[in-house]
Amino acid sequence: MSYSIIAAELHKALLDQDTDLVQTLASELTPADIALIGGHEPNTRLASLLSCLPLDKRAATLGYLEPQEQLAATADMPVEELAELVAHMSADERVDYYKRLDKDRQQPLLKALPSAVRDDLKKLARHAEGTAGAMMTSSFMAIPAYYSVARAMQTLRLKGADVETIYQIYCIDTSGLFLGTLSLRELILASSDTQLAELMTEEVIWVAVDTPQEEVARLIARYDLLALPVLEGERLVGIITYDDAMDVAEEEATEDMHKGMSIGKLGGSLRTASLFELYRKRVVWLVLLVFANIFSGAGIAYFEETIEAYIALVFFLPLLVDSGGNAGSQAATLMVRGMATGDVRTRDWAKLLGREVAVAIGLGLTMALAVSVVGVFRAGTEIAMVVAMSMVLIVIVGSLIGMILPFILNRLGWDPATASAPLVTSIADASGVLIYFAIATAVLGLPV
Amino acid sequence: MSYSIIAAELHKALLDQDTDLVQTLASELTPADIALIGGHEPNTRLASLLSCLPLDKRAATLGYLEPQEQLAATADMPVEELAELVAHMSADERVDYYKRLDKDRQQPLLKALPSAVRDDLKKLARHAEGTAGAMMTSSFMAIPAYYSVARAMQTLRLKGADVETIYQIYCIDTSGLFLGTLSLRELILASSDTQLAELMTEEVIWVAVDTPQEEVARLIARYDLLALPVLEGERLVGIITYDDAMDVAEEEATEDMHKGMSIGKLGGSLRTASLFELYRKRVVWLVLLVFANIFSGAGIAYFEETIEAYIALVFFLPLLVDSGGNAGSQAATLMVRGMATGDVRTRDWAKLLGREVAVAIGLGLTMALAVSVVGVFRAGTEIAMVVAMSMVLIVIVGSLIGMILPFILNRLGWDPATASAPLVTSIADASGVLIYFAIATAVLGLPV
CATH class of the missing domain: 1.25.60.10 (MgtE N-terminal domain-like)
Structure with missing residues (x-):
């Protein structure tokens, strides 16, 4: 079945x-x-x-x-x-x-x-x-390093049913201090009278009990580990196996995706979360962003006369400001995820910023071309020109905001993922309003 | 060091x-x-x-x-x-x-x-x-099921150095067909004259060579597998180990995050992608969204007289439409990620929709409260009332769009992640413009 x-x-x-x-x-x-x-x-x-x-x-x-x-x-x-x-x-x-x-x-x-x-x-x-200590299990296979392979195999047969994994063996000295590890494969392939001390690796990748769980998941994925030892001082207190690292990696990716949309960390799954929890994790940033968006409104109010003189300008407002927000959100998402996976490091930033400017110019020009077709048809060449010029500048500025914000937040010690799409969009929107109406006022020759 | x-x-x-x-x-x-x-x-x-x-x-x-x-x-x-x-x-x-x-x-x-x-x-x-066949390795430990434990251990010692993993052993019959698996732990704990056929499990979780890689990663994570056998007919042709599943899971999460911001799938890392690739993967949706946002502009143009009569209304336009887009993007992200991790299934949808409406009402009322304070101060009670009423309705409608869109796309056979934040925002924006000015026109008593 x-x-x-x-x-x-x-x-x-x-x-x-x-x-x-x-x-x-x-x-x-x-x-x-x-x-x-x-x-x-x-x-x-x-x-x-x-x-x-x-x-x-x-x-x-x-x-x-x-x-x-x-x-x-x-x-x-x-x-x-x-x-x-x-x-x-x-x-x-x-x-x-x-x-x-x-x-x-x-x-x-x-x-x-x-x-x-x-x-x-x-x-x-x-x-x-959220620490290695909270993820680890205390059930692992510790064997004195002076044991021979044959004796170690005997110990494995005796105690192997009760521990989390027998595929990685942890060597300790007579007082219980951690010395090194070897894999069961190495044990099986070695001759039976060899001492474990001769087989084990002393250059072990390990974490402390207070290492954050995302670091644990990253190490296990990066080095393809089956299990990662957790030390407290020189004493081995637990191990974390790959399956727990997978769960944490999934959890962290979910958390980052939610954060990217200004949603706080849920305690469990979406399906089992209470209504109040869902409300609480979403409302904080939504309300903050209402206030952030006042700047866009204030920008529009400042250019009231321009708008009254050329009401046709308002037609292009949503597509212009949204374009800046979209390009900026894309840039921020690429950065934040790159930083989270370790693909992008802080010192790559200057180079990436340069690349982003180049890409943004390309994007801005393409989008300006698209919008100027609509512009000419809808509002004549003069306004179409204003709209096209604004588009290029708005896309470039939006992209830069999306690139720079995660790095600033990172520098301030915040999680770069706080540079969420809604936050980037709000900042890009306000900039977009100013750029658009400033260009319109200048080109169309209106008094401010 | x-x-x-x-x-x-x-x-x-x-x-x-x-x-x-x-x-x-x-x-x-x-x-x-x-x-x-x-x-x-x-x-x-x-x-x-x-x-x-x-x-x-x-x-x-x-x-x-x-x-x-x-x-x-x-x-x-x-x-x-x-x-x-x-x-x-x-x-x-x-x-x-x-x-x-x-x-x-x-x-x-x-x-x-x-x-x-x-x-x-x-x-x-x-x-x-992107299939299991492309992920698998052909180097695994296959042992005839009629071998005894002792003989199997001997085979392991002989060939164990060359295969990807020896911790999962694949039992075959004399003609090479796949029969079942057992773990090295089970082998070691068994007595040496037992036949593998007695120890092995025949109820094996396996995939076909053309199973998509995200399904492979999901199975390995869900059942905490060390390795997943890949079958072609009844023949075992390869295995996929947990470390490859981790890489795929990370890759898929990155792809989903990018898709959530309307960025196409990158061939490699952000750091090594060419400028043209970055441009190409971003520009398609950005241009499409420019045209989608024309609807918002058209909405505004339609209510030109209302705007001219009450220019103060424009001040609240950005914060209202962005609020709908933000709430909608949140709802879409929660859904899309829930569907990707398997937390949410299609048949949970009706229940989740009901919950979302309840949460959205709460969010809308809170945000209406926040904005009405600004509204009264800035534009008097009458406009504040219009703005507050619009906020509640816009947030509810935005949330519903975010909830429903991934499911519609899924039904159409598309990836639900196509319901990106920018797309949801564009649709929510256009609805927001209509809701706001329709309420304003009705309450403030203007001819349309």
């Missing part, structure tokens, strides 16, 4: 409260799929879906749910049952779930957990959200 | 043409780092940096360079030298490089390659760009 058929059958079985069928269908699905299907069900049905799963799969599925769905699915679960479930989650997902709980549910849960799990959870929960 | 110090030293050593020092410094860097540093050097220096590296590292570094940098770095290389280098690249990077070469360089290179490499390259090069 294909995924979509099973998904539809599962939905029906949940509606019918046919527990046996739910179990059978769920056994053919991965935890990721079950979470996706369950996330679209109302809370009570999601909870009953979870209860049909064997413990390990239930714990894995809980880890795949969206934050709000996790809380909803476990809201009515007795604390002993919850503790058993949570104890079976992977260490990094457990701490994420734990942090999302209300304070008054956290304490009873902690008490009900086995002491080893509790200590691990407390240790991981110390780290601030 | 830290990375940035080595990078600066390396730059200096390249300037001084100090080959020994370049070699020493490069030996401390990973291929990813060397590629990043070399990519910022002029072509001749990049070529001489490559020539200082041992063959394997040179091949790996070439794989990490941007497309244009690859071509520049190898442009003057004699074909025998190039063939030796290319033969040492990983199979998937080799074919990417090969496809980027001019036709008249491809043929001599093919001839100079060892025949096994040539055949592999030809086979991989058949697949269209």
